[in-house]
Amino acid sequence: MAELLRFERVVKTYRIGSVEVEALRGVDLSTDAGEFVAVMGPSGSGKSTLVNIVACLDTPTRGRYLLAGEDVTRLEDDRLAAIRNRRIGLVFQGFNLLSDATALQNVELPLIYAGRRRGRIDRAMDALRAVGVADRATHLPAELSGGQQQRVAIARALVNEPDILLADEPTGNLDSVSSGEVLRLLEGLHGAGKTIVLITHDPDVAGHASRIIRIRDGLVTQAGPSAPREAAGANRAASGAESGIR
Amino acid sequence: MTPVEALRIALRVIRRHALRSGLTMLGVLIGVAAVIVLVAVGNGARLQVARSIQGLGTNLLIVFPGSASSGGIRLGLGSANTLTVANAQALRPGPLDPDVRAVSPEVSGTVTATAGSRNWTTTLQGGWPPLASMRDYHLAAGRMFTWAEVNGAARVAVLGQTVAQNLFGSVTPVGQPISIDGTPFTVVGVFAPKGAAGRVNEDDLVEVPLTAAQDYVLGHSGHVQNIYVQATSAGSIPYAESEVGAILLDQHHLSSPAQADFQILTQQNVLNAATSVTGTLTLLLGAVAAISLLVGGIGVMNIMLVTVTERTREIGIRRAVGARRSDLLAQFLIEATVLSVLGGAAGILTGYLASMALGRIAGRIAPAVSGGSVLLAAVVSVGVGLVFGFYPAARAARLTPMDALRRE
Structure with a gap:
């Protein structure tokens, strides 16, 4: 399959006062189109920095980041904005919906910044329908449950049909029932061919992915092509019918 | 976007x-x-x-008596009675003052006017016939007094609107008798309302011939309080001012403006x-x-x-x-x-x-x-x-x- 995302010796250092902190210390990784990858690591491992760079919210200090073969490491601000707008869908732990806008208006945002006018509301409604919250279109985020808010956020991330859906601890603020729903939604999207990068510290959540990349102290420690054991079990449970036949 | x-x-x-x-x-x-x-x-x-200030009249100059000098002691403005009816006569339009249109001396005082059972305390103004029009008063009814009435010290009066209202109410005042500080007068005219200018109610006055005011009400001092001079146009005010100055210096037998015992105020001075x-x-x-x-x-x-x-x-x-x-x-x-x-x-x-x-x-x-x-x-x-x-x-x-x- 075509390589969609590639990190080459990516280093990111932050300056906190007079101290330089190396958040990423030379990360290499690669993801193909259509993969469902989980990035795992404890807090402070550099996960968040990785997400920010993948999402083009931040740029590497050294190294290269290629998105579908294009080096996006040194792009100017407006080009990065365009990439965030069209090629990457971001889902956050804290939903990050605009509190003064309805669900529909939130989903419309990426379309507005993409300069789309024709059929905008229809497309936003379609996205809401796809995640099952079309009936909440005119509600403000404060009037929605956590699970519903995260669905709206996913609809917003998907509305411009990005290459990658990047979900940063998407279930971190949700109860187990809502978490299950959101994860099933992600699996469904993967099944439909969407590339998904899921960042989490929770092995159960990571288990839904087809591949796990482990990160610790700013370095990738394991980026194996197959899912590890404990996650494989979860995978099997999720596709129980299939294993029953075998 | x-x-x-x-x-x-x-x-x-x-x-x-x-x-x-x-x-x-x-x-x-x-x-x-x-x-x-x-x-x-x-x-x-x-x-x-x-x-x-505009309400004082149109293109007006007002001559005030100056300060008196008495034995080396100089008194304040207006302390001297230096202006006379003769001075006013000399200022009447003529070859010496081509930029003057009209002149009137003025005497005034506070009086009580009575008509029937009503009375009203007001300002009595004595002057010449042009005074009213110089000061932008217009007649609402009747007529202004004439030069003949000035010469004959006729006891005729023109009432300001406020006085007419208070003394006569809805009755037409023209032709009615009134008494001013006990002296009988006949109302010959009523001014149209001019409105309040600042704090002064300009409609609260009675205007009578100068001679009648002096002979019957305010008494003869031989002097007048002010002389109103109207210039022919706004542009001619400065010329009128110097002409008036020259005539009065001559009248008072003074040789230089530094000795002037009068002061000429133009509306522009006051306005400034x-x-x-x-x-x-x-x-x-x-x-x-x-x-x-x-x-x-x-x-x-x-x-x-x-x-x-x-x-x-x-x-x-x-x-x-x-x-x-x-x-x-x-x-x-x-x-x-x-x-x-x-x-x-x-x-x-x-x-x-x-x-x-x-x-x-x-x-x-x-x-x-x-x-x-x-x-x-x-x-x-x-x-x-x-x-x-x-x-x-x-x-x-x-x-x-x-x-x-x-x-x-």
Whole structure:
């Protein structure tokens, strides 16, 4: 399959006062189109920095980041904005919906910044329908449950049909029932061919992915092509019918 | 993003944050309204003073007696009785003073006028027939007294509107007898209302021939209080002034203007003196207005700074879904513009209405809203709203998307 995302010796250092902190210390990784990858690591491992760079919210200090073969490491601000707008869908732990806008208006945002006018509301409604919250279109985020808010956020991330859906601890603020729903939604999207990068510290959540990349102290420690054991079990449970036949 | 799109987003944000938007607009509103009202009051006072000076008459010069010098002791202005009827006669239009149109001496005093059972304390003014028209009085009924009546010291009177109302009510006064300090007079005319000029009610007077006033009511001092001189036109006032000066010096056998025992005031002199006073008043009011504008501006800035944290997260979210910096700057600029313009418009309306209301309540001074003050207030306040509304948000828009998202 075509390589969609590639990190080459990516280093990111932050300056906190007079101290330089190396958040990423030379990360290499690669993801193909259509993969469902989980990035795992404890807090402070550099996960968040990785997400920010993948999402083009931040740029590497050294190294290269290629998105579908294009080096996006040194792009100017407006080009990065365009990439965030069209090629990457971001889902956050804290939903990050605009509190003064309805669900529909939130989903419309990426379309507005993409300069789309024709059929905008229809497309936003379609996205809401796809995640099952079309009936909440005119509600403000404060009037929605956590699970519903995260669905709206996913609809917003998907509305411009990005290459990658990047979900940063998407279930971190949700109860187990809502978490299950959101994860099933992600699996469904993967099944439909969407590339998904899921960042989490929770092995159960990571288990839904087809591949796990482990990160610790700013370095990738394991980026194996197959899912590890404990996650494989979860995978099997999720596709129980299939294993029953075998 | 199109401008229409930016406007829609800005309007939605304004609507959803009604309190924040309202307070911002209030700051601008107060500043604009304060400037308009205070400048209108100052302006109204200036116009009022100017009107009351204009109300003295048209193209008038007033000759006052000068200070007396008695044995080396110089007394104050008006202390000398240096003006006589003969002086006034000499000033009547002639070859020596081609720029003078009319002249009248004036004597006046406070008297009690009685008609039937009613009486009224008023000002008696004795003069020559031209005096009324020189001072812009017009007849509402009857006639002015004549030169013949001046020469014959006829006891005829022309009443000001206020006196006519108080003595006769709805009865026609012309032809009626009245008594002035006990002396019987006949009313021959009534002046049309001239309105109050400043604090003086110019309709509260009785005008009679100079000779009648001196012979029967005020007594003969051989002198007059003032001599009114009317120039032929506004442009000829300076010439009239020097002609009058020359004639009076000659009359008083004085050789140089330095010895003059009289003083000639033109309306322009009086107006200039008054204008410098009202100018100070306007400046004071303007300073107060400037302070309110500043306070309003600080209010706007305060609200904007308080909300900037909230805005920072909004900026982060918008940037994360693909907004460019220019998109956000456009949004904030439009937001600040809409708020400032709405606030400014409301301020102009409020200031205008408040000026009108003040005019109704205060009565004495009619505030005059000046276009300049409206423009100034609008420009400054909109500027204040724009700068204070736009700057904090624009600064936040310069953050990297990640920093903006991380702010709590």
